Amino acid sequence: MNKQVSKEHSLLIAACLFLLSINASFAKQIAITFDDAPLVGNKNMSGLQKTHQIIAHLTDNQVDDALFFVTTGNINSNTDRQRLAAYANAGFHLAHHSHSHLSANKNSVVKYLEDFDKANSILESFKGVLKYHRFPFLHYGETAKKRTAIHAHLAKHNYKIGYVTVDNYDWYINSKFLAAQKAGLNINYDNLGQLYVETLWAGIQFYDDLAKEHLKRSPKHVLLLHENELAALYLGKMIEHIRSQGWEIISPQEAFDDPISSAYKPAQFHFNKQGRVAAILDSQGVEKRKLRHPSENTEFIDKLFSIYQVTKNTD
Template identity: 35%
Template sequence: MKLLLCALFILMCFSVHCIPHKQIALTLDDSPRAAGGYLDGPTRAKMLLSALKEHHVHQVVFFSVSEHLHGEGLARLKAYGDAGHLIANHTHDHPDFNTVTLAQYIESFEQADRALASFSTMTKLFRFPYLREGNSLEKRDVMRKVLADHGYRNGYVTVNTYDWYIENQFQNAIKAGHIVDLTRMSRFYVDMMMQSIEAYDALAVNVLGHSPKHTLLLHEMDIIALFIGDLITALKQKGWQIISPLDAYQNEIATFVSDEILPFNPGRIGEIARTQGVTKGLWPQALQESYLEQQFQLRVLHAQSPSN
């Protein structure tokens, strides 16, 4: 009997302590993003900070666009920094690297670097707008050198999402006079995010042999303020641990550098997958606008009851 109890105790210890959680950091682009739709800016910030605190997420990173640092936008970003969240560089005016000159892009990066330097939680991570890292060899390599010269690291994502498209669906429905059931909206949003997370984690396990420390692409907008708590709850229920972005960017894949020129970048896991000849699944179904539109119409606007 004693041997049986000891075996059961060892098994319980192993299950609790030795099986690692899957880990993911929350990263929010475009802050302080334009407000004035369903929520105003101060309400968005208050709801978002409250939800993060309530769900014990102590640090996320806001990749910030410095042209919005005035008035309410400046106060909003300051509130995020004062709460201990990281502020990082997302350029001054969110240019598309595929359509502007290298000189214009560097200037936008440097202008944001100067503007964001006063934030106490500013960290030298840079996220390329649209995840586009250069559509020519010169653009790609020169910008990599510029980042290194300024002491920056690439704020890559491992989980790409189209949450911005879901936000547009939500705001457009409100403007059109639809009464959007927020419970249905939350279920739809969380499901689409989890589909992307699980698809990219499965791809990572396929190409890396394990689940890495993930970085989730989100945007600072109304649906994140409304539903981030529900997303965190869903992640934890699925065995995910929310970690600091600083921890996530200490991952072994942080040093990976693609030799390809990728005008359209699926994210770090997709980059690695391409080096192994994988070309399918780099943009999962939940990143397809037609699928999101169909699901939004079916599950949010046309649902007949909260259970649908």
Template identity: 35%
Template sequence: MRRLLAAFWLAILALTTPAAAQDKRIALTFDDVPRQAGAFFTPDERTQRLIAALREAGVEQAAFFVTTGRLDNPDGAGGEARIAAYVAAGHVIANHSHDHTRLSQTEADAYLADIDRAGAWLAGRPGYRPWFRFPYLDEGGRDLARRDALREGLAARGLRNGYVTADGSDWHLEQLTIDAKRDGRQMDMKALRKLYLQSQMSGIAYHEALARRTLGRLPPQVMLLHETDLAALFIADLIAELRKDGWTIITADEAYADAELAAATPIVPHTSGTLTGMMAWERDIQPPLAPLWMGTEMMSWLFERRVLTEATEPAGTK
């Protein structure tokens, strides 16, 4: 009887919940794996913390886009084991190139060869998905011939574009912490956590509004994050904030099943950025005003004013 009553009230709730709330679904994806060391953890510690945080937050599957050339760097030592640990925890991996170059600055044949080099490493590994994410989200820029050559090349290889629909420039905030640590500057960790959450949630809100304006609906969102120390510190907090805002965390498999976005190949003068951003440009749809939190210049200013503290100043006073 209790189960029947619970099912009844869940059905009522589904009928009375606004559609705009029901469709808020988002997948978490992490680029640049294995990434260089950050300001707070070793690469091994970071992976352990990320896996634990995602597990404790109940995230079934995140996607980690691998840049295989980073395995040859000093910080990449042990990277293969860390990638395997993500997969063992239920997450998936995909292609993010070997050398992480910009397509707009690389000939198409060389770029495809670089993809193949990463693909050879990934082929047959557990958790592998046939997705390719363009480094820097650079799909050719103004070079339309390269854009088209890569679209044809990916299709010929059975690779799908691992597109992004939401971004909060977490890489920039991570770099600010690395620079501060290098310079011996103290950081207020409470203020850093707040800035991280504000910047990511602001980016998500902007891209939600952009998608609704462009498509007349909100498709499953694909969030661009990076394998950073800040993610290891605050991803559980970000997931909690997302859920408070009505978002459901879904798998990348579910997100990339959206037929409209999967088939989209926007024809725009400069091919780069989020997929929905390019679709808005193609359809001549005016994007919403970007919130101040999104800009990297504003992020730098807030980091300087709120996160960095003087040696004589108690943490948390700003």
């Protein structure tokens, strides 16, 4: 091989490596997590039915793992325990979301950690539990002193923070759906599913674009959902849409191995309620108003219900 060919060969390799590095920086990967399990059911869908449907969506779409953050105060019957066991038996995992769903911003450190310890004790009887704690309301504590004390307690018990990178108002969409059911309104389920998928997808794109603009890469994302009726109805469509956009569904454990996992500094991160990407960017001086997607607003969702023509009065 002459020197000219060798030089061209080296340049080609360098170009390929550069393209690979760009591709790795914008990897389009996301993990699926659920808060507040086991959420109570209703006359239209029992809690057990909801669990079975969520598991079916995940298994039918070959999602290898998902993480269910358990609010242990929601465990009120053997059926509730069976629901959590069903997730673990299907190959998925459970994690810690408190006992009473307390806000760390609105309660003392002592009260918050007593509640944390109670949930930790209850979770010891379940299999498939990973030591991640997700703060209710994504409230980490309103002062550096509180955040530092809580973080130290988590570390003492070998817990890591089960942060999110993609926040949304799926809980409010679900509450409007349940209210429409209760009121006896005629619900267009196709339109509701379209609203759900497109709104959540817009949130994923928003936080990924923020990361690419300011962090210069796409982290391994963590999607926040709730273990609710809309997940039971439309999770499969959400998964299909994510993949249709060239994204990969990864395990939460893999997502939590991303470098942003170790970026959290209790004394410096004041703005945590929009997720880890927003928290990092706030600490870098990005304006808070730029770190929240428009759909994270009740009035915005109300307008979407009208635009998508989700409901109408029955005659």
